[in-house]
Amino acid sequence: MRVAIAGAGLAGLSCAKYLTDLGYTPIVLESRDVLGGLVAAWQDADGDWYETGLHVFFGAYPNMLQLLKELGIEDRLQWKKHTMIFNQPEKPGTYSRFDFPNLPAPLNGIVAILRNNDMLSWGEKIELAKGLVPAMLRGQKYVDSTDQYTFSEWLKQQGVSEDVQQDIFIAASKSLNFINPDEISAVVLLTALSRFLQQKDGSKMAFLDGSPTERLCQPLVDYITARGGEVRLNAPLKEILLNEDGTVKGFLMRGLNGAADYIETADVYVSAMPVDVMKVMLPNPWKENDFFQKLEGLEGVPVVNLQLWFDRKLTDIDQLLFSRSPLLSVYADMSNTCRGYANPERSMLELVLAPAKDWIAKSDEEILQATLAELQKLFPSHFSGDNPAKLLKYHVVKTPRSVYKATPGRQHYRPSQQTPISNFFLSGSYTMQPYLGSMEGAVLSGKLTAQAIAEGHSVANSSTLQMQTPQPATNAATV
Numbered sequence: 001m002r003v004a005i006a007g008a009g010l011a012g013l014s015c016a017k018y019l020t021d022l023g024y025t026p027i028v029l030e031s032r033d034v035l036g037g038l039v040a041a042w043q044d045a046d047g048d049w050y051e052t053g054l055h056v057f058f059g060a061y062p063n064m065l066q067l068l069k070e071l072g073i074e075d076r077l078q079w080k081k082h083t084m085i086f087n088q089p090e091k092p093g094t095y096s097r098f099d100f101p102n103l104p105a106p107l108n109g110i111v112a113i114l115r116n117n118d119m120l121s122w123g124e125k126i127e128l129a130k131g132l133v134p135a136m137l138r139g140q141k142y143v144d145s146t147d148q149y150t151f152s153e154w155l156k157q158q159g160v161s162e163d164v165q166q167d168i169f170i171a172a173s174k175s176l177n178f179i180n181p182d183e184i185s186a187v188v189l190l191t192a193l194s195r196f197l198q199q200k201d202g203s204k205m206a207f208l209d210g211s212p213t214e215r216l217c218q219p220l221v222d223y224i225t226a227r228g229g230e231v232r233l234n235a236p237l238k239e240i241l242l243n244e245d246g247t248v249k250g251f252l253m254r255g256l257n258g259a260a261d262y263i264e265t266a267d268v269y270v271s272a273m274p275v276d277v278m279k280v281m282l283p284n285p286w287k288e289n290d291f292f293q294k295l296e297g298l299e300g301v302p303v304v305n306l307q308l309w310f311d312r313k314l315t316d317i318d319q320l321l322f323s324r325s326p327l328l329s330v331y332a333d334m335s336n337t338c339r340g341y342a343n344p345e346r347s348m349l350e351l352v353l354a355p356a357k358d359w360i361a362k363s364d365e366e367i368l369q370a371t372l373a374e375l376q377k378l379f380p381s382h383f384s385g386d387n388p389a390k391l392l393k394y395h396v397v398k399t400p401r402s403v404y405k406a407t408p409g410r411q412h413y414r415p416s417q418q419t420p421i422s423n424f425f426l427s428g429s430y431t432m433q434p435y436l437g438s439m440e441g442a443v444l445s446g447k448l449t450a451q452a453i454a455e456g457h458s459v460a461n462s463s464t465l466q467m468q469t470p471q472p473a474t475n476a477a478t479v
């Protein structure tokens with residue numbers, strides 16, 4: 001049975017991979033000339049890779065870890081020390097760490113917080129614990145119910161002061177969804193916190209050993225094609241063609257470089273395109289349907305990624321850093337963190353600029369200058385004196401609509417992978433799954449889509465897939 005999938009991001013590729021496991025023949029149609037969607041990367045004239053975004057993998061990503069194992073590439077993840085490192089704006093050039101000891105969860109997280117005296121006073125620790133611990137004890141059902149509040153509103157209700165919010169949660173909120181705590185839904189931070197507190201290695205981080213396009217997406221393509229599937233680049237879906245009964249008749253594909261448009265037919269069709277694209281591509285008859293109307297409640301959030309190559313080493317830290325800068329979110333010296341980008345002599349910083357709504361329309365040069373001004377605060381000793389660090393080259397990648405913007409109430413608008421149309425399914429990190437807008441969410445959504453297809457359109461050797469979903473809410477009671 002043939003399944004046409006529009007979009008070769010992680011969701012589309014994961015869906016195709018699991019469909020081949022279930023005995024289907026997927027054909028993935030990607031509009032661009034590069035694999036990966038939001039994890040896409042390109043090589044510049046010097047052969048250096050530049051990426052859509054700085055990507056970190058967590059211990060609490062069971063479906064991603066399982067996928068890497070199934071592809072035989074789990075050794076490509078470079079696991080870092082179990083620590084979280086924050087810049088200290090009040091003491092430029094210094095860092096504050098949350099070091100997780102080798103203890104069972106949630107003890108390791110609690111000790112990490114208790115041992116940190118730079119960012120939280122004892123009074124703040126107690127205040128925070130009083131707010132957070134009951135929330136964790138009440139389990140995932142309670143966490144889900146907090147989607148009506150912004151995280152700032154929720155903290156205020158718990159009696160947690162503004163200072164605690166400034167110290168930790170602005171950095172966490174920007175890293176999770178590229179927006180501030182006064183915009184982000186409480187469900188996002190509470191979900192992440194409960195995963196991190198429930199699993200010993202949940203917040204442990206890893207970097208891929210090279211570009212996601214080459215080191216993660218290409219093995220997926222190799223797996224899919226070795227089993228009879230196809231992944232085609234430069235294949236933009238132009239229109240979803242319908243039968244009279246509203247089911248899909250075919251994908252009308254845009255012919256590129258003067259070639260004529262053509263129709264791709266299959267037994268089942270999947271959109272693994274971003275929600276913003278899906279919304280404009282909805283066929284008119286579907287627009288009346290509540291299920292598809294809900295997509296209007298979702299929208300991608302802007303973000304900017306920068307990569308800067310310097311003439312010297314700025315740091316030897318081999319870990320993600322939370323900048324705590326109003327302009328920037330997280331960053332890393334990829335010459336330390338990533339084997340494929342390693343350089344013992346020179347730093348290559350990869351930085352996420354967020355919130356980006358006021359920056360997305362600005363020129364690369366303006367964005368660069370503002371970022372360099374921030375770097376003077378983060379690395380004061382390297383940007384002052386007679387011989388300041390020199391920028392050798394840079395790349396700026398702007399994504400006006402990235403993952404869905406997780407403001408309060410969005411959970412209600414996130415669709416299931418199965419739709420009211422019997423031969424049409426959705427995939428993508430915006431679709432309903434418990435890992436929000438992440439790589440893990442994209443991979444799991446692809447798997448859920450494959451499973452939903454198998455349930456409705458069985459083939460001879462169809463079996464069930466092993467889903468890795470978070471532990472039941474009752475486990476939270478061990479906190």
Ligand SMILES: Cc1cc2nc3c(=O)[nH]c(=O)nc-3n(C[C@H](O)[C@H](O)[C@H](O)COP(=O)(O)OP(=O)(O)OC[C@H]3O[C@@H](n4cnc5c(N)ncnc54)[C@H](O)[C@@H]3O)c2cc1C
Nearest residue numbers: 007009010011031037038053056237428429437438439442
């Ligand atoms: C800057 C940044 C940093 C991030 N950091 C992290 C991180 O550290 N950890 C983490 O877990 N997640 C992170 N994410 C989120 C993660 O990248 C996404 O959740 C995930 O990659 C989304 O995958 P997807 O397949 O759902 O969607 P997408 O990647 O958006 O894939 C959709 C695909 O559809 C294609 N498409 C669009 N229109 C058409 C058309 N007409 N025809 C055919 N194809 C089409 C697109 O080109 C794209 O390839 C980050 C994202 C960004 C932008």
